[in-house]
Amino acid sequence: MTELTTKTNSGYAKSVLKNTFSQISARIGFYWIAAVALLAIFAPFIANSHPYLMKTTDGISSPLLQHLIPADVIIIVIFITVIVLYFLKKNLAFNVLALLTVLVVSTILSFALIKPPQLVVYEKYREMERNNQLEWVVNAPIPYSAKDYLRDYGETGMEQPLADDKRNHWFGTEQSGADVLSRMIHACRIALGIGFVATGIAMLIGVILGGLMGYFSGIVDMLGMRLVEIFEAIPTLFLLLTFVAFFGSSLYLMMVIIGLTTWPGYARFVRAEYLKLRRMDYVQSAIACGLPLRSILFRHMLPNGIAPVLVAASFGVASAILFEATLSFLGLGLVDNPSWGQMLNQAVQSASFYWWMAFFPGGAIFFTVFAYNLMGESLRDAIDPYLKKKT
């Protein structure tokens, strides 16, 4: 019996996926996100002031590997695991379990074993090169770190793309002199991470609360809906601003906060679906069998009611990215870490307009949001059979 249900389920999911990605717009969106994700994963290898390899009088060394922080290593290990799992083609439970194990083990190991130097001096390689202390050196494609403010070049600050012949800043430099392209590549992590985690948290809260509301209906539903209404009547951005202003802005906190403020939409969708489903025969029989509530709600009802939530989620990721960018734009985001919104904020300052600060980070936000919206749109068309039927 279980065999049968999982089969039909995956068949439906497969056909929806196939329908979604048969549209060219969804494919374009997917490729863009994939590209951004690759940039995010390999950010330290693409843009870094530390050379890959260099030969000094002390011998050959690789400063880049020495300066990798635990987070870099964990991300890469997870990426490799995902690739391996994809080719192994095991079932979902195995995949999730394996991924979690790898995550925990790699986190513990990398924090225990990897001790990058506390003091990072980005300028020293360039100085060594100038003083001819290096025999040869292999640099990263973009030889500037996100927080390398190029102090050795003196007063840098806002510079147009390719303004200086000595340094190649393809996208120019920002206020404090760091390379914009490098900062944008490192900011991919924040954008994607916030998008996924915040939406995940919002979905989790929304599914649990919405599921309970829809399943029990009556008084639970009434109370829950009042809560949803309250959260919907506060402008989300304002609530977020209050949260961030009072709680401070760390990356992880921001993810939680965006998740905590955007759940009502998901709760509404799940509730509507569950109100429909609770009278279905299979749910009634599950109740009659005496299955625990957890099993009825999440194992039996959720797969049938998740479709609209997934559509909302794909738009939700886009709006989470926008929220992060907006917070950073308003000066309430991460302080030192690169973020697209914070760079966009520097575009108009004191009556001067720096076009490269508007076009490149702004364009990155736009294309990422657009990509998610394209995918969401296609997913909705694939799931919603109403308009298709009448064609």
Add this chain to the structure above:
Amino acid sequence: MIPTLLGITLVVFTVMAASPGGLSVQNLVDTQGLEPEARKALEDYYNKRYGLDQPAPVQYLKWLNNISPAGFTFDESDEIDGFSLVKGSDLGTSFIYGRPVTELLKERVPITLLLNLISIPIIYLIAITVGVRAATKRGETFDVGSGFIMLGLWSVPTMLAGVLLMGYFSNDQYWHYFPTSGLSYREAHDMPFMPHWSNGFEPIKLLFSILLGAFLFIMFSAKANRRVRATGMAVLGLVLGAWLASNMAGESGWVTITLIALFLTGIFYVLGDMEYDSFRTLTMGLLGMFLGALVAGLTLEGEFVRGFMLDRIWHLVLPIICFTYGGFAFLSKLSRTSVLENLLSDYARTARAKGVSEKDVLWRHVFRNSLLPLITVSAALLPSLLGGSVIVESIFSIDGMGKLGVEAVKLKDRELVLSITLISGILTLIGYLIADIFYALADPRISYD
């Protein structure tokens, strides 16, 4: 309504109270760099005035008591000395401004409301025009093209649009056509409301050239055939683009000029080529009026006083663009879906079968029904516009409620944050109420007993 309002303020208050440091004077008031005694005095003052040394629930109840029109009254030593039904509501005094919150809100709320009230009709007008056309011409170029463009517009972050518009159109590096900040120049407050000229002949010339421009373009749009129209418009776009580019401040290379000219050529070509007659005629008519005004403006003589109204409109152009594009992009997609759903429904087929013309099916039968989802969304539109006003007002330095809100949360002003939450909650609930009323108007079957 009242429970929702209570809930809204309670949520925001809980957020503030639960934060590390909470609602204590050390967290809210910046006392750095003060002598210990001065600091102590300042803290005592705030504690006494705002009751910051009391536990959070007490603070909240006191605040509630303050804002409710009937409630307890307190004597000098902060003890309850009676209950009054007519004590009047008081939103308290702002920490950062040191002024009554009511006074601040009286200045700021009308500005945000003005922005919203101008934006909403524009949003609905464009959304319905585009959405209905896209639904009736399903699968054709207009449908696909507008769908793609609208999705794109919807994805443009407001701050990007604001920064680009401001950078290019109100900055002296490029085209300094619009003011940089605020809603009016200081000198505009001394001007009369309407624009006027020292010379009586000039307004007639202006009016005449606007009318002539509109007439010429409408005739061109209505009479000329498609190819002539498209070519004519493309040439016009080229000329305008080249003129714009050469008008740019600073050095402009030929690449920039070509790009701008080609961009405008493309847009104008698409407009001229469009088969959507009423939309094209309207747009081209507006364009004609604009060009007429431009030509007349270039040849105007005599002294011209802009007047308060024109100054305000001039300041509002860019913020309103930022405000509206996201809304109409979203709503036009929604109105397309909803019109399409109704066009394919059984009652529309019945109407067609009994010989009602397609136009009547659309406007008499389908249109009214498809308005319902649009009205439903309008309730959610107001909070999102209020949220959007935070960004737009910050970019264009408009002293509205959104900017006040950002300042309030950044400086942790308890009274102001709570009051702004309350006001935006009330505005949102009023939005819901209006949506309900329109709902009943659009669909007589709906009644609220």
